[in-house]
Structure formats: C-alpha cells, structure tokens
Amino acid sequence: KTLLTDAEVYAANVDSVVAINTTGTATASNGFWQTQQPTTGAGSGFVLTPDGFIATNYHVIDGAETVKVAFCNGDTYDAEVIGGEEDYDIAVIKVEAENLKPVTMGDSTLLNVGDRVLAIGNPLGELTFSQTGGMVSSVNRAINVEGVPFNMIQTDASINPGNSGGPMFNQYGQVVGIVSAKYTNTASGASAEGLGFAIPINDVAAMIQDIMTNGYVTNKPYLGVTAMTMSQDLANQFRYDITEGVFISAVDKDGAADRAGLQMGDVITKVDEHEIKSMADLTIVKKQYSAGDTVTLTIYRQGETMEAELTWDSVPEEQQQPQEAPQQPQGGNDQYGNGYMDPYDLFDYFFGNRGW
Template sequence: MYNDEKNLYHYTYRKDGSEQPGENLVNPQSVPGSDNEHRENVQEMKPVKKNRLGMKIAALCLCCALLGGAVGGGVAWMAGGSSTSISVSSRPATEVAIKTVDGKTEMTDAEVYAANVNSVVSINTTGTAGTNFFGQPVQTASAGSGFVLTKDGYIVTNYHVVEGADTVTVTMYNGDEYDAKYVGGDEDYDIAVIKVEAEDLQAVTVGDSDTLNVGDHVLAVGNPLGELTFSMSGGMVSSVNRAINVSGTPFNMIQTDASINPGNSGGPLFNSYGEVVGIVSAKYSSASNEESVEGLGFAIPINDVIAMIQDIMTNGYVTNKPYLGITGGSMTEQMAAQFRYDIDSGVFVYSVEEGGAADKAGLQMGDVIVKVGDKDITSMEDLNVVKKQYSAGDTATFTVYRDGQEMTVEVTWDAVPAQEQTDTSAQAEQNADDSYEGMDPYDLFDYFFGGRYN
C-alpha cells in the first residue's frame, strides 16, 4: 500500500503500511544542499508480466465468432469498409392459368378463383326505412354479393340483400357498374334474381350440391363487410342438410367453416371443380347471447333452389311453390288443456281456405296436423320445413288428430297464388297467432267451434 510521509508517497508490501529500516530511504548519494537533497530513491516498480495466453485464446475465439456471424449474415468485410447484401429468391412468379370449368378437372384454389372471379359481383343497395322525428324519410344502404347466372345479365343473390331496395347497383370485378332491375324472389328460400342490361358476361357453371360430402373442400367468393371486395375464403363442408332457423324461417343448409361475414351474403360457394354448389346465406350467431361464432357459415344448396330461380327468371315468382290453404299455429299445452285434447304438439288448424288444397282433402278447422308423410310435425316450423320438400301438384299423406283419434288424408299441394308471393308461412303463422292473441281459451274455442266440443 501507499504511505504518506512528509508529502512523499512510498509503496510498501506490508498490510499495516510500516516500513523496514533502510527500506525506501533517501538516496545516500544525495548531495546536501543540492536539488536532489530531498529526493528519495523510490523503489522501481516493474510491470508484472501476466500470463496472456488465455486472453489471446479468448480474443481468437471472439474474432472467429464475429467473422462467422458476418459471413452467415451476408456481411462482407473489405479493406476500405463494409457492405451489406440481402439474399433474394430468384424464383419467378407463378402464373395461374385460367381454366374452363368442365366438371371433370379438379383445380387449385387459385385456379378456381381465376376461373370465376369475373362471374362474381358486388351489390350495393339504397332504400328507405320509415321516417325520422321530423317526418323525413330515413335513407338506408346495404351491401352484398351475387353471381352471374347467364351471359345476358341474370344475377342470383339472397332475397334479404335486395329486399325493399329502391336502387340496386352491381359492380363487376373489372370495375364496370350497372343499374340492376329486381326480377323477383322468394323470402321463404332467401333467393332473388336481378337483371342488368349487358351482353357476353362470364357466367358460372352450376354443380350438383347433392354430391357434397362432409370434408369436401369448398371456397366462398364475395365482398365481406361490403368493402373487402372479391375476397376468397376456403374451408371444408362441415355438415350437409343442416336444418337451421334464420329469423324464424327454417332452412336446409350446407354448413362450412369457410370464413363468411356480412357482405358475403348472396355470393357463390364453389367446389374444388369450380362449380357453384351453394349460395352463401348466413353467418351463425348464438341465439342465447347474440355473440358471433367463428367457423360456422351456411349456404343454400343449389339443387334446392335452381328450379325456383329459373321459375323466377321466367315468371317473376315461384309458380310451383306448394300451398296448403290454411291458417295455422303451433299447438300448446294450454290449448290442449282448455280444448281437452289428448295431444299438446302439432299444427292447430285455425281456418281452412275454401277451395284450397286442405279443403279439397277434407281438413277441418280444429284439426291438428301431427305428421306429413313420415315426418313428425310438432310445430308450425316443422310444417314449413317439410313443405319445402314438395312442389305444387305433389301429393302427401297428412296424419291429423280429430275427435280424439288420428286419421290420414291425402293432400295434393296447390301453387301459391301470385298475390301472396311476398307472404311467408312464418308470417302467416304469426298473423294467426296475433289475431287471436289475448282471447280467453273458452272464447277462442267458441269462436272456432261454436261450443261443439263442450
């Protein structure tokens, strides 16, 4: 350590700082009175030679590591400095050949898109929804999708996409816009046809939805959110013939996990051969908590509606839509108790239209329909689902409850009158329920039966 003695610094190896006699004394050769008189002969400290071998090895390793990293990172060290290079792939861009949809050639997703994107359209509508506080009409706007069915401009979409629209505008993939005219539609099946004045449009090829199997690959092309135009999403068929209820209307659907969002409605669902097998119609939301659920999308099987679409193109409405000619509602336990019926489910017949299919078959007011063919009927919803399996002119066996026992009648379905095309069976049921809502059960019974079953 260092000692301070007379402002002179001395180094000693002793821990207590003491010095041995003769250690670090004034140089005996100093000449009194000279400039060196008070200069001490400080012990010369020679640098300690440490073992540098370890440090050299460490430095060598560090250099090697830095050099390896520089080479691996594409950095080349040069005499005058350094330059940085990035490796870029030389693979050329893949060209997608536009193939013709022939129903025999399976395509890649990119080929399906290239073959059909010019047949998909974006649909924008405007309308009026009532009036505001000042009595002024409230303008509305919505967006959806569709696809070209014929070269001369017939386009298919969902009924709910164009329902109540004042104007309908169609935009093609190339940016061309057309004003479209509403031809007709059917709310029960959520289908509609619109028409644009154009020629030589690229039309889709309609496939066979009955050949779909769970696990088959499908693709949806449309305009999600109304602004992400001509987007494609892919997935598999999650279920076929899935019965779901959309706003009170039953539908037979293709279920898919392809991403479907608002704005996709009315667009085509393609199989891997580029054929249209469905019309995208709904995105599932949980009825219990109104939360959106991912991976659950639905499309109307094209086989279920293609004949109706052609009918709409020709006549403006579905001429062969089955019609029973009754006003009915779902049977309840309260009705069964008050009317002393032995059953508490089925479709209660409130009234029978004179000359209609039900009247001709012998159905009566107060009958309860419990089966159509081999399908059990527990509610009006069940009857609506079964009815969609028939066309006007078809005959079905109805099992009805009457006078405490079951009986069967043969019903030949009528066609829906043209003036009633906009009415749905669900609406008819609701109207029937509303008409008699609030009536005392006994009054209701007397209203229909005149006390006949007292």
C-alpha cells in the first residue's frame, strides 16, 4: 500500500463517486383532507463494479419513485434500486453502463483515532464532487439515527446533507466507511460542528454483496418474536421483580425463539456476554451475528434466571422490505389460534415490535 496525498486520493477516486437525485410522492394533510405532494432528495454513492452496481444509504433511496445518478464527467443514468437494508442504512442501485471504475475496499478495523480520512460527495445536493477531510475522532461510536442504533466511525471531516451514501477513504485511497449522518442537537436546534459519522465498511461489505446477488440480505439474523423494552409498568402489570431487558409478548411458531424454548412473558437480559437492558441494546447486539450463529440467551422467567441456546434464523424475504402500517384487527384466527383478539393479542398488536 502507498500513502497518498489528499489530492491523489481525490484524483484516484472522483470518477468512482456519483451524485444521486431522487423524486417521490409524499402525503400531506391539513386535518381535513390529504393531498399528494412531489418530493425530491439528494445523496451520494460509489461504484462497486464496472457494470454499474453502486452503493449508497438506504435513506437516500427510501420511497424514491425515480433515481438518477451523475458522474463527474457529466454522464447521467437512470438507476434501478436493487435492494437495501434499513437496519444498517445500506442500499444498492444499478445503472446500465460498462467500464465504470470501482472503488477499492479497505479494512475499517485498522482505523485508529487520529488517522486521516477523506469524504467525497454531494453536500447540500448542489456542491457536487466535493472532498472534505479530517481525522478519525472515535471508532465504534454507538449513536442513534432517528431512533435506530448504529455503530459508527466518528470524524471531524465536514459532513452535510447530500453527503449521505458517499465513501469515506483512508490515506491509501481505500473505502473504509459509508458516510451516513451528521449529528444535530435537536433539543436546542443548534448544529454541532466537527461531528460527522460513517458506517464502518467491514460491518456491511458482506451485506452489500448479498444485496447485489440476491436483492436483500439473506443472512440477517431473526429471533422470531414480538418484543418490547421491559419497563416498570410491565413489571407492575406482571408482578416481575426486574425492570430492564426485552419482554417477549409473542413467539413465532417453529421460529428460532420457539425452538430455543422461549415463551411469552420471558425477559431477555443477556445475549452471550452482552447485557441487554432495552430493545436498542438487543438491536445493536443482533447486528454482530448472522443467521445460523448460535448464542446463549440469559432469560428471566417466573422469578428465576435461566439460560437457553438459540440459533438465529434468517429474516423472511417478505419482511426485508419496509412494513406497511398495521391495519385494524379483523376477524378470523389470531396468532394464538383463538379466533379472536384477546387482551394479549391487543397488547402485542399495539405495543409490540412485531416480526422481530
């Protein structure tokens, strides 16, 4: 590997970066009627293969009806969305092209605080093919992006709306992250300077390849429960003497949790050595495993603590896409086979994280 100057990193990679522009439709309501309003969005991406596969963020293309990409030489293409993974904020799109220049992937686990990193992207949707630079401020930074926990590389490189989905490079010109978020102090409304984030490429490289091949992530781990964060209210309701963990309100028949012997009312408190205090904790931990991996769950049941061996299932293909808002309960058999919505069903229906 050869250390490159910032200018050399840019020259070597700008042809592999794209500006992404999307259009869609959003529903607006004034309280009396709803109208359909056109929407636009902008982001960035980078070339994965010479024949037109491109990586970006899921939120860049989420809800898009048209996706167009532009290269620095002025070439523009209509793009097809191949697939994406919302929980990891990654997506793959494709253009019909040949002889494109793919990026070179690096190893994000080798990054250290203080290392130089660079981002090329489309800030504000207008300042296309801009490069910004800074240092790695933190590695393995756990942050929430719109309520979803992510493991991130933190940097002081300038990151703005429109950079999302673009590549973060190391000093060798290799992609080590996917730029994904800029921290904003929503409580005060003030933006925090020098805080940018990128998804470590090692966390998602295999999933990106999976999406390219299959259209979705085939090995995403799946527990097979309806669950929620344990709380004082739940402890009072069920007379439990714990107030933290993940409360299981339903178990999918013949799913991973069912095969492991988990039951409705169990509370997951650990996965292997990882403490689980909330759904957010379980989400972060689950991202460290793949379908087929076996873990030891520590669970609370009827006042006792016990362990269970669980082998993760893979998420069903039909659940890979964003779920529609739940419809009002209808007649017919419910998930317990009772033929009606009993109180536990209603509790699960309105308060559980279904299909988890």
